[in-house]
Amino acid sequence: MVPEQQTGKNSQIHKEADIYKHVLPIGKLPNGLLAELIRPLNNPRMELLTGPAVGEDCAVLDFGGGWIAATTDPITGSDKEIGRLGIHVSLNDLASAGAEPVAVLVTLLCPRGSTEGTIRDIMTSIRQAAEFMGVALAGGHTEITDAVNRTVINVTALGRTSVNGAIATAGAKPGDALVMTKAAGLEGTAILAHEKEKELIAIFGADCVANAKGFMDEISVVREGMLAARNGVHAMHDITEGGVLGAVWELCTASGVGAMLVENTIPVRQETNLFCGHFGLNPLRLISSGSMLMACPDGEGMVKVLADSGIASTVIGRIFYTGELPENGLTFNKALKDDQIILMQKASGLVAIEAPDADEIYKVLA
Numbered sequence: 001m002v003p004e005q006q007t008g009k010n011s012q013i014h015k016e017a018d019i020y021k022h023v024l025p026i027g028k029l030p031n032g033l034l035a036e037l038i039r040p041l042n043n044p045r046m047e048l049l050t051g052p053a054v055g056e057d058c059a060v061l062d063f064g065g066g067w068i069a070a071t072t073d074p075i076t077g078s079d080k081e082i083g084r085l086g087i088h089v090s091l092n093d094l095a096s097a098g099a100e101p102v103a104v105l106v107t108l109l110c111p112r113g114s115t116e117g118t119i120r121d122i123m124t125s126i127r128q129a130a131e132f133m134g135v136a137l138a139g140g141h142t143e144i145t146d147a148v149n150r151t152v153i154n155v156t157a158l159g160r161t162s163v164n165g166a167i168a169t170a171g172a173k174p175g176d177a178l179v180m181t182k183a184a185g186l187e188g189t190a191i192l193a194h195e196k197e198k199e200l201i202a203i204f205g206a207d208c209v210a211n212a213k214g215f216m217d218e219i220s221v222v223r224e225g226m227l228a229a230r231n232g233v234h235a236m237h238d239i240t241e242g243g244v245l246g247a248v249w250e251l252c253t254a255s256g257v258g259a260m261l262v263e264n265t266i267p268v269r270q271e272t273n274l275f276c277g278h279f280g281l282n283p284l285r286l287i288s289s290g291s292m293l294m295a296c297p298d299g300e301g302m303v304k305v306l307a308d309s310g311i312a313s314t315v316i317g318r319i320f321y322t323g324e325l326p327e328n329g330l331t332f333n334k335a336l337k338d339d340q341i342i343l344m345q346k347a348s349g350l351v352a353i354e355a356p357d358a359d360e361i362y363k364v365l366a
Contacts (some may be wrong), residue, residue: 027358055250057093065099069099080194083125092156095225098167099159106140134339177299221292225254239288246356261317281360
C-alpha cells in the first residue's frame, strides 16, 4: 500500500475514534453538528414539502386536499408545570408555521419512585392545557422507567394550514424588520421561580417570585402566530432554547441571511433581569417560550396589528445580506466570519455575536 494512502486511512480511523471521546454539553445539539447529521437525509416521499433543517420548527406535508404541519418537542429542563409546558411548547412550533393546532400525542416517561398522585397531576395539567387550546389529545404513551431520573414529556403536535399558506423559518428576506413579541426569557424566568423558589423569595421577596411564576400564563404564541400569518409575515421562529440570540441565529441560518439587532430595544422584564443577575445568566440566551420572532417587510405595521389584539411586540432589528453590514439605513461591504451572522448594537458599539451555546438555564438546573 502507498504510504500516503495508509496515512490517510489511519487519520480517518483516528478521527472516527475521537468522536466517541467528545462529550457533548447539555442542551440542544450544536447547530453545526445537527446540520451535518441531517444533511445526508433523503426524502423518498413527495408528500413532504418542508423537511428537517436547522431552525425549522415544523415539517409540512401535503396529503392532497390540505397541508398538515407536524412537530415534536420534549420538556426536560423542569419538573414543574411540565404538562402545561409540553402542550404549549409544541403548539408554539405549529404557530411559527402559521398552522391551526388540531391534535397532540403525548409520551410521558417518569422515573422509578413516581407516585400515582404525581402522574394524575401531570395528566390533569396536560388535559387542561389541551382543552384550553382547543386541541384533541389524540393518544400517546405513559410509563415508569429506569431510563430517566426525572420526568420527561414529549409532545407531537399536528396542525392544519391552507395550501401554499405555511410559513417557513427559512423565509426571511434582506430588508425585513425583526419583530419580537412580549419579552425575553419568559419561560426561563418562570422555571427559575418554580425550581429555586425559596432561594429567590429570600432575596427578592414573595411578590417578585409570584409575578415571575405568572409568566407561565403567557407561554402560548399561537394567537400571534396566526395573526402574523394573515398579515404578511415572511418567516417566524418561536424563541425557545438559546433565547432571543439563539432564535435569531437559527432563523438567519435557515434563511441564509444576517441580522443586526439593537440591544436596548429587546424587552427584558425586571424579574428576568433580577434572576439573571443573581445566577449570572444572560437573559438574551435564556429559554424564552412565550415570545415569537418574526421577519416581515413592515415591522411597525406588524407591531400595530399585534397591539390591536392586545399583544405587545417590538422591532428589535433588521435582516441583511450575509457579508454586508447595515449602518444608518445604508449598507457597506464587510466580510464576517462564518459563525458571525448576527451583529448587535450595544452601548459600547457594534459587536459580532457568536453561534449559540447551551441554554443559560442549564447553568442553574444541570
